[in-house]
Each structure stands twice: as structure tokens, then as C-alpha cells.
Amino acid sequence: MTTKRPVYLDFNATTPVDKRVLATMLPYFSEDFGNAASTTHAFGQQASAAVSHARQQIASLINVSANEIIFTSGATESNNIALLGVAERYAHKGDHIITCVTEHKAVLDSAKRLEKLGKRVTYLPVDSFGRVDLDQLRQAITPQTILISIMAANNEIGTVAPLREIGLLAREHDIIFHTDAAQYAGHMPLDVQALNIDLLSISAHKLYGPKGIGALYVRRENPRVDVAPVIYGGGHEQGIRSGTLNVPAIVGFGVAAELCQAELEDEAERLRGYCQKIFRELSRNIEGVELNGHPTERLPHNLNISITGTRSSDFIALLGDVAISAGSACNTANPNPSHVLCALGFGSERALSSLRISVGRTTTLEEVEYAIGRIIEASQVLQLVPA
Ligand SMILES: Cc1ncc(COP(=O)(O)O)c(C=O)c1O
Numbered sequence: 001m002t003t004k005r006p007v008y009l010d011f012n013a014t015t016p017v018d019k020r021v022l023a024t025m026l027p028y029f030s031e032d033f034g035n036a037a038s039t040t041h042a043f044g045q046q047a048s049a050a051v052s053h054a055r056q057q058i059a060s061l062i063n064v065s066a067n068e069i070i071f072t073s074g075a076t077e078s079n080n081i082a083l084l085g086v087a088e089r090y091a092h093k094g095d096h097i098i099t100c101v102t103e104h105k106a107v108l109d110s111a112k113r114l115e116k117l118g119k120r121v122t123y124l125p126v127d128s129f130g131r132v133d134l135d136q137l138r139q140a141i142t143p144q145t146i147l148i149s150i151m152a153a154n155n156e157i158g159t160v161a162p163l164r165e166i167g168l169l170a171r172e173h174d175i176i177f178h179t180d181a182a183q184y185a186g187h188m189p190l191d192v193q194a195l196n197i198d199l200l201s202i203s204a205h206k207l208y209g210p211k212g213i214g215a216l217y218v219r220r221e222n223p224r225v226d227v228a229p230v231i232y233g234g235g236h237e238q239g240i241r242s243g244t245l246n247v248p249a250i251v252g253f254g255v256a257a258e259l260c261q262a263e264l265e266d267e268a269e270r271l272r273g274y275c276q277k278i279f280r281e282l283s284r285n286i287e288g289v290e291l292n293g294h295p296t297e298r299l300p301h302n303l304n305i306s307i308t309g310t311r312s313s314d315f316i317a318l319l320g321d322v323a324i325s326a327g328s329a330c331n332t333a334n335p336n337p338s339h340v341l342c343a344l345g346f347g348s349e350r351a352l353s354s355l356r357i358s359v360g361r362t363t364t365l366e367e368v369e370y371a372i373g374r375i376i377e378a379s380q381v382l383q384l385v386p387a
Pocket residue numbers: 013073074075076077104106151153154155180181182183202203204205212213214329330
């Protein structure tokens with residue numbers, strides 16, 4: 001059986017809404033349309049109960065309490081609240097935050113905004129695999145440090161951070177630890193309690209839920225963490241994020257989280273196998289294929305490679321019916337090499353030839369084999385290998 005074309009291999013950019021998720025969401029657009037804050041009548045009570053259930057499903061995915069989940073419009077907003085909200089709330093304690101050069105723009109631009117507001121930010125470098133050095137992190141800590149924000153998994157190269165070690169270091173120094181887990185949550189086991197994480201950003205559309213909904217986990221005990229709001233209004237979400245709750249999206253997010261939790265282990269193994277197969281076969285058939293990111297400490301569904309002497313844009317244009325990307329979806333309009341690839345220290349040639357291939361729930365072996373064939377063909381067109 002031939003699967004339909006084009007083949008989608010860009011699951012790090014976004015995932016399709018799972019049909020089971022969509023089915024659960026649908027009634028909340030029309031019949032069950034209540035405002036979750038209107039708890040004086042049955043319509044509102046029903047919506048509120050649906051939101052509570054979703055909150056519990058999401059809390060369970062990361063092993064926290066439901067009251068520690070704050071709904072937002074996505075990981076961008078969660079990251080903004082984490083950085084700006086901590087800087088404001090803990091201004092009396094200090095004015096220094098530590099992050100890293102390969103973070104998503106939602107963290108980097110929030111950090112830049114804080115610098116404009118007079119705060120001090122340390123941007124840690126990464127090694128050639130994309131990991132921060134724990135000794136450098138320790139050395140960067142000052143008595144004024146109030147926040148460490150290091151992403152759980154990089155959206156371009158898939159490298160995962162040593163979360164446990166960073167969590168311990170932050171706890172030892174009584175510093176709040178935020179992690180952007182937009183690419184990690186739902187794809188790798190995540191126990192926030194065991195890892196000493198205080199704030200964590202999640203996005204539903206990266207885990208087969210709808211776009212425009214996400215969450216910020218905010219630790220409420222041992223120790224209690226507080227963040228100032230970025231959006232003001234009716235005081236929803238414990239005053240941290242005002243605005244009428246998007247009930248259908250929240251319901252979908254909840255189911256998506258539950259499904260990921262149930263299927264995570266088997267999926268991770270299947271998808272890791274696909275990525276390994278792609279890398280193996282491309283390395284065997286194309287000269288100059290290099291892996292970007294960590295060989296083992298990486299997301300199971302992400303593969304990032306550079307092919308010596310090529311340009312990602314040429315490759316992607318040639319591929320046509322195989323949808324992959326050069327890097328982050330947020331930077332596709334930017335002709336400059338990715339800040340993440342550049343941070344690995346290999347130079348702009350390698351950065352400009354990077355290809356991000358990310359597989360997901362709907363990916364089949366047939367699609368993987370088709371994509372491998374197309375990439376090899378494209379490399380031949382570009383005369384990289386003798387025909
Ligand atoms: C690591 C990371 N952080 C944040 C975001 C932004 O998430 P959202 O699209 O939910 O705002 C993304 C999505 O591209 C991401 O990959």
C-alpha cells in the first residue's frame with residue numbers, strides 16, 4: 001500500500017491533532033460551550049469540570065498537582081511568563097538570570113527584554129553536542145542569580161539537557177529552575193518532582209493536541225514559586241494568566257497528554273528506530289553526512305544532519321514531496337545560519353547545510369523508506385555521489 005504524498009517529516013515544527021483528541025474536543029465548540037468561569041449554572045459547571053479533568057491529565061504527564069498547571073496560549077507565552085514573571089516577582093532577591101545560547105527565541109527574546117529593563121543575563125555556551133557545561137553553569141551563579149532557564153530538549157538538534165544535574169545545582173543554590181519542555185514533554189518520561197524543576201513550559205501542538213494552547217507548570221510547594229503575570233484581566237489561572245479559558249483546546253490538550261503518556265514508551269522506541277535507520281542509510285549512501293546534536297542524549301523522534309558541500313535550501317526545494325526543514329519553523333524566513341547550529345562551533349558551512357528530519361505518530365516505515373530514497377536521489381542530483 002502506498003501512503004499519501006507529500007510525506008510529513010517535520011513533527012518538531014508541529015504535529016497533527018490526533019483523531020481521538022479531535023473527537024473529544026468537538027462537543028465543546030457547540031453543545032457544551034459554557035464559560036468555565038460561569039460556575040453558577042450547569043453550562044459553566046460542565047466546562048469547568050472538563051477543564052479540571054484536562055488539568056489533571058496534563059499534571060499526570062509530568063507528575064505534578066493539577067493546581068500547579070496554568071493554561072497559556074502555548075510555550076512562547078509560558079516562556080515569557082517564566083522569565084519576565086520571575087524577574088519581576090523576585091526583583092528584591094536579585095537581578096541575574098542564566099540561560100543558554102541555543103534556547104528558543106521565546107526564551108532568548110524574553111531574556112533580551114529583561115536586559116533592556118536593566119537585568120543581567122548570562123548566556124552559557126554549549127559544547128559540540130549542544131549541551132551546557134555544568135561547571136560553567138556553577139561558575140556563572142552569583143548571589144544575585146534568581147533564575148536558571150535551560151531547555152529540556154533542543155527543537156533543532158534534539159539534544160536533551162542534563163535536567164537532573166541542573167535541578168540539583170539550582171536547588172543547592174536556592175535558585176528557580178525553569179525548563180522549556182515544548183519538544184520534550186509527551187515524548188520522553190518527565191518527572192518534575194524527581195528533577196527539581198520549578199517552572200516548565202509545554203505546548204499542546206507538539207504532542208498531537210491543538211495549536212494555540214499550552215501550559216506553564218508553576219511549583220506550589222517545596223518551595224512555593226510565584227510569577228508575576230504578563231497579561232492582566234479577570235484573574236483567571238490564579239491571577240497568573242487572565243482571559244476566558246479556551247475550553248475545547250484545553251480538553252484536547254488533556255486527552256493529547258493522556259495519550260502521549262500511555263503510548264510514550266512504545267512510540268519512543270519505534271521512532272528512535274526510524275531515525276537511526278534514516279541516519280544509517282543516508283550515511284551509507286551519501287558522502288559527508290554528519291550528525292548534529294548528541295548521539296545518544298537526544299529526542300527519539302528528531303534527526304539533524306549536515307551534508308558537506310550542500311545548502312539545506314537546495315535540498316529542501318529538490319525534495320518536493322518530502323516535508324523536512326532546515327531548522328526551526330520560526331526561522332524559515334531567515335537566510336542566516338541557525339543560531340543553534342552556529343553555537344556548536346562547526347562554522348557556517350555545516351550550519352547552512354543542516355536538515356532536520358522529525359518523525360511522529362503517523363509516520364510509517366514505508367514513508368521512512370520513501371524519504372530515504374528521495375534524499376539519496378536529491379544528493380545525486382546535486383552531484384554529491386557518483387550516479
Ligand atoms: C523549544 C520550543 N520552545 C517554544 C516553542 C514555541 O511554542 P508555541 O508554538 O506553543 O508557542 C517551540 C515551538 O516551536 C519550541 O520548539
